[in-house]
Amino acid sequence: MPVQIISTPMRITAFISGEIDHHNAVRIREAIDSSVEKQCPKVLRIDFSDVSFMDSSGVGLVMGRYKVVNSYGG
Amino acid sequence: MKPINEIKLELESRSVNESFARVAVSAFVAQMDPTVEEISDIKTAVSEAVTNCIVHAYPVSVGKIYIWAGLYEDGRVRIRIKDRGCGIIDVKQAMEPLFTTLGGERTGLGFAVMESFMDKIRVRSKVGSGTTVTLEKNIKGRVN
Numbered sequence: 001m002p003v004q005i006i007s008t009p010m011r012i013t014a015f016i017s018g019e020i021d022h023h024n025a026v027r028i029r030e031a032i033d034s035s036v037e038k039q040c041p042k043v044l045r046i047d048f049s050d051v052s053f054m055d056s057s058g059v060g061l062v063m064g065r066y067k068v069v070n071s072y073g074g
Numbered sequence: 075m076k077p078i079n080e081i082k083l084e085l086e087s088r089s090v091n092e093s094f095a096r097v098a099v100s101a102f103v104a105q106m107d108p109t110v111e112e113i114s115d116i117k118t119a120v121s122e123a124v125t126n127c128i129v130h131a132y133p134v135s136v137g138k139i140y141i142w143a144g145l146y147e148d149g150r151v152r153i154r155i156k157d158r159g160c161g162i163i164d165v166k167q168a169m170e171p172l173f174t175t176l177g178g179e180r181t182g183l184g185f186a187v188m189e190s191f192m193d194k195i196r197v198r199s200k201v202g203s204g205t206t207v208t209l210e211k212n213i214k215g216r217v218n
Contacts, residue, residue, distance in 0.1 A: 021096075022125040023089035025179065053096075053114075055121040056187050060179035 003028045005035050011043040012036060017050035020058035029061060033068055040072040077144030077152070079105070085124075085139045087132045087157070096120040099143050103151050107215045115191035116151070116211060122184040123155040123207045129176065131159025131205060153209045161201035169197065 002024055004015045014032050018024065036044060044065055048054070081102050085091045096117040103116055120141075127139045140156040162168045168175075169189070174182030188195050194210035 019093060021089075021092045021121055022129065023092050026089075029179065053117060053121075055118050055125065056181050056183040057125065057179070059183060060181040063181065064179045 003031045005031060007035060007039055007041070009039075010041060011045060012039060012041045013045040013047060015047045015050065019053040020051055020061060021053070021055055022057040025057040025061050029064065032065055036065070036068055036072060036074075040074065041069070042074050044069045044074060075146055075148075078147050080142065080144040083141040085141070087128045087137045087139050087159075089125075089128055091139075092121055092124050092128070095124045095139070095141060099141065099153060102143055103145070103213070106145055106149065106151065106213045108213045109215065112211065112213055112215075116153070116209075119188045119191045119209050119211075120153060120155070122187050123153075123209065126184050126207070127155065127157040127159065127205075129180065130162075131157040133160070149213045149215070151211050151213055154206060155209070156204065156206040158204040161203055162197070162199040162205055163201055165197050165199050 002016060002018045006013045012035050016028055020028065046062065046065065083095070083098060085095060099120045100113050100117045103113065124139060131137065137157060137159055142154040144152045146152070167173055169185040171186040172182040174180045188209060192209045192211045196208040197205065199205040
């Protein structure tokens, strides 16, 4: 799995690894969104330390997650 | 000017092929002894162009993506990414940063990324016939 999620009551941290392109972004997005929907965290932290490649799909991933977390009150 | 070496690739417009396309082109360019940054720029630009073919050119079907890359004696690399998809109605508008015809997670940054990571970009498109994106970069390589 290219994303590992660690949850605490107020915060979700998503550790992404490998490459983020339009193909991989779908699975990463689904994994993060499903955790956000369950937990409605105040803060979502995305860790890109282990990302070796990213194109504009990665930017879309961040912008999209901001909107999702915002819509759940985060 | 004729290239000193060239390759042609033909791929199906399946998103799983995005990584293959960028890695194949960058592996070919590697013989010019580019820097890591130059390779990374090319990988990103190719990824953007191929993603555009998959997302925009063939939105509801699987079509062919034709990639050609040529290396030139003066250190230039030229990459052509062509589709026979739906074409772009207004190329100038499509190239504006943040402009996108699709909502959702598309940022409208594809052409802006290609422009900023490569030295030259040319886009030719005809509605109903397809689009050809030509990218060019001067490889300076490592200075010993």
